[in-house]
Amino acid sequence: MTEQTGDGELTTTEAMRVATRRLAQDGSETPRLDAEVLLRHTLDLDRTEVFLRAEQPLGRNHAAAFFALVERRIAGQPVAYLTGFREFMSLPFHVNQEVLIPRPETEVLVEWALGWLAGHPHATVVDVGTGSGAIAISLAAHMGPGWRGQIIAADVSVGALAVAARNRTTLLPPERQDRVRMVRGSLLEWSGGSVDLVLANLPYLTPEQMAANPALAAEPALALDGGGDGLTLMRALVADLPRVLSITGAAGMEVDPGQIAPLAKLISRAMPDASLQVLPDLAGLARHAVLTRTNGGRRLA
Ligand SMILES: C[S@@+](CC[C@H](N)C(=O)[O-])C[C@H]1O[C@@H](n2cnc3c(N)ncnc32)[C@H](O)[C@@H]1O
Structure with a gap:
């Protein structure tokens, strides 16, 4: 993990940017979407709620949890296994390995x-x-x-x-x-x-x-x-x-x-x-x- 990603003072937007760059460098075909889904999962917030706190600090604990998920994604885990869910026929199906x-x-x-x-x-x-x-x-x-x-x-x-x-x-x-x-x-x-x-x-x-x-x-x-x-x-x-x-x-x-x-x-x-x-x-x-x-x-x- 980079020094920057361990920084609890990152705002939500900055954390998204850092994570998107990491994911893009290391092979995700949908880096921004992956970062957004993992961030929403970390914060347990919907898209609008994440947007509303865009300029607020993410906080050390949330930053650590978020970037740990990003690293697991880079190591090859699908986003659905990391969040535990995938939508199918408009229903949130629980999934695991x-x-x-x-x-x-x-x-x-x-x-x-x-x-x-x-x-x-x-x-x-x-x-x-x-x-x-x-x-x-x-x-x-x-x-x-x-x-x-x-x-x-x-x-x-x-x-x-x-x-x-x-x-x-x-x-x-x-x-x-x-x-x-x-x-x-x-x-x-x-x-x-x-x-x-x-x-x-x-x-x-x-x-x-x-x-x-x-x-x-x-x-x-x-x-x-x-x-x-x-x-x-x-x-x-x-x-x-x-x-x-x-x-x-x-x-x-x-x-x-x-x-x-x-x-x-x-x-x-x-x-x-x-x-x-x-x-x-x-x-x-x-x-x-x-x-x-x-x-x-x-x-x-
Ligand atoms: C491609 S997955 C499909 C899962 C689900 N139906 C879907 O569409 O998301 C195939 C499933 O078939 C199961 N499977 C493999 N061999 C089987 C067999 N001989 N009889 C019944 N199920 C089998 C696997 O365990 C797996 O859950």
Whole structure:
């Protein structure tokens, strides 16, 4: 830490400036935003409150805590792990090293599922590989009061299920908490079938993609590593869908854009009766394969 960063007489604005410079020098792609989020977290203030005390001294204790977080960020910790939160579907999800930090592209899958569930008020849903519970809990939070379905949040990781359980308690009002049930198990192996909607954002990165992005090292490999071509888990999941999905069921899966074509092939082989659609993510990349079992033929948009 520099001499300057240990100075308790820095104003809030000066501390922001020093931290932004440090972060920019040492590799953060969003130095100002990172500094601002870490400062707000340190002070437990919102953006406006931080702005209002811009010219006040930060104080020694707050300065020490703030610059300690900045150093951890420089050492490779994602901001979300440092603050313990990441917003997803307008909800502040608690996250820690046991779970993937939810990504904005997954919101597209949740939005699609909300639309599908609006027409299926008694549906049984499984979120396979729930992690922080981002998908399952967002659905439970955003489906209207008349929705009477059940959402199963499944994962192999005990640590992830503990995070999801905490988010269920903190993010859902008491009357909605029993919409979500946790199950520990691999893929859909534990399920007896008759599931109306399967959603899966399973690990899909190849070893090459993981090696090329060192920033991912902070997140659990169990949440990222999709094996040789990235589709190891997805292949097993798709093979099990005909057994598990109800005859009018649907499924939505997130993958890497380069995996959409092989995934579509897997789906049409396993379920020739399903109609298939590809949804773009926020950057316009083909990211989600959604299928419905309607006997209506196959469509790949
Ligand atoms: C990419 S993360 C997604 C987390 C969350 N659904 C989200 O969208 O933010 C994948 C999750 O799948 C879980 N997972 C890995 N292998 C699994 C398996 N065989 N069965 C079920 N879950 C698995 C990991 O523990 C991790 O929580």
